[in-house]
Amino acid sequence: MKWEKALKYTRKHKRMIAVMMAGVIGFACFYSADASVIKDAKKKKNEAQQNLDNINQQINNIQSEQSKVKSQMAAYDEQLMSLLTDMELLKTDIDNKEGEIDQAKTDLAAAQEKEQQQYADMKKRIQYMYENGDDTFLDALVESEDISDLLNRVEYVSEVYSYDRELLVAYQETVQQVADLESQLEQELADMEELKQSYDQQEASLNQVINEKKAQIADFDSQLSNAKTLASQYASTIRKQNEVIAQEQARQEKARKEAEEKAKKAAKAGTKTSNSATTASTDSGTTDSTGGSSSSNNTASTDDSDNSSSGSSSTGLTNNGLNPSYSTGVSGSSVVSYATNFVGNPYVFGGNSLTEGTDCSGFVSLVYSHFGVSLPRSSYALQSSGQAVSYENAQPGDIICYPGHVAIYMGGGRIVHASTPSSGICYGNATYRTITMVRRVL
Structure with missing residues (x-):
């Protein structure tokens, strides 16, 4: 009878173990399904992270290129502002030059009128004296009291002629001087008008470049906007997949603990039953060696080392009387003498040859480089070279x-310069335009 009870207990205990094993196997299958969800979420997250890193690199490249273009546009803007300032000063110089020409024309007309009046008066006196020359000299001879009086009378006639002649010559010289001045002023005005055309072309060119730069910046803005939108989407995907991973891990942990708790309870119940069966079978001398089953500590290990990378990459969203001393041994007169060798040679914008052609700044820098003095190539930069001089x-x-x-x-109020394409390298009046500054580089 005791044997039958022991056998009955053994069968019941086996059924309990079978139930526990089935639970463990079922949990393992459940965990395997959850692990597949986590693996898929990690794969999506890693793909999104790689795309986000690529987009962030593109954003950095776009921002770097955009920064370069903005710097270039700022430099062009500065050139344009300087050019517009120069154009305003040139307009003032042109207006003043036109006023000087008008005055020269007025002076020339007055001088020509005086010249013609003197010439008419002289002709009348000459005609009177020489048409009646014999009578005049006869009267002088008869009416004179002595030889001295006679000589004085004859000398007077000669002096009147010489005086008229000298006065006429003086008037003629004045007329020529005024006419030459007018011609000079007209040439200076023509040079200014030609320079104005050059300024207009430069302005148009700068505006075109600036508009191109603006278009590039606008295109960069569009690229940045698209890239940041993509970055935001990838960042959102990473956050969502992290949430999926976290939820599944929490669910796994909860299921693991529940299964572990059930196993512990089942093991505890099995131990009690086993103890009862052992007591019941003591008379048969047999002992049930199937003690309670140890809990299966098959804790699911989850590798989420990728989680740390989710926050490691930025999305791009969150994250006068001046006269300084000379500092060189070069003679200014030597510089001037050398520069005058090229008078008559052509003006070529951007050219770098004193014989084949150059522009104003090129002419200056090339002349000084002959004496070992290195100067900037642009007129703007030359205004900051050396020391200021009144x-x-x-x-x-x-x-x-x-x-x-x-x-x-050159001294004496004169200059030598590469003036304009029509004038070439030539001499000029130093004050023909507004002087902004004088620089001493020797």
Whole structure:
């Protein structure tokens, strides 16, 4: 009878173990399904993270290129503002030059009128004296009291003629001087008008470049907007997949604990039954060696090392009387003498040859480089070279600076410079335009 009870217990205990094993197997299958969800979420997350890293690199590249274009546009804007300032000063110079020409024309008309009046008066006196010359000299001979009186009378006639002649010559010289001045002023005005055309072309060119840069910046803005939108989408995908992973891990942990708790309870119940069966079978001398089953500590290990990378990559969303001393041994007169060798050669914008052609800044820099003095190539930069000098203290070899133009001072109020395409390298009047500054580089 005791044997039958023991056998009955053994069968019941086996059924309990079978139930526990089925639960463990079922949990393992459930965990396997959850692990597949986590693996799929991690795969999507890693793909999104890689895409996000690529987009962030594109954003950095776009921002870098955009920054370069903005710097270029700022430089062009600065050139345009300087050019517009030069154009305003040139307009003032042109207006003043036109006023000087009008005055020269008025002076020339007055001088020509005086010349014609003197010429008419002289002709009348000459005609009177020489048409009646014999009578005049006869009267002088008869009416004179002595030889001295006679000589004085004859000398008077000669003096009147000489006086008229000298006065007429003086008037003629004045007329020529005024006419030459008018011609000079007209040439200076023509040079300014030609320079104005050059300024207009430069302005149009700068505006075109600036508009192109603006278009590039706008295109970069569009690219950045699209890239940031993609970055936001990838970041959102990463956050969602992290949530899926976290939820599945929490669900796994909960199921693991529940299964573990059930196993512990089942093991505890099995131990009690086993103890009862052992007591019941003591008379048969047999002992049930099927003690309670140890809990299966098959804790699901989840590798989420990728989680740390979710926050490691930025989405791009969150994250006067001046006269300085000379500092070189070069003579300013030597510079001027050398520069004059090229008078008559052509003006070529951007050219770098004193014989084949160059522009104003090229002419200055090339002349000084002959003496070992290195100077900038642009007229704007030359205005900051060397030391400032007051115009009243300007010496041969100094650089005279005008709005957008430079020349070499010869002394005596004269300059030599590469003027315009029509004038080429020529001499000029230092004050023909507004002088912005004088620089001493020797």
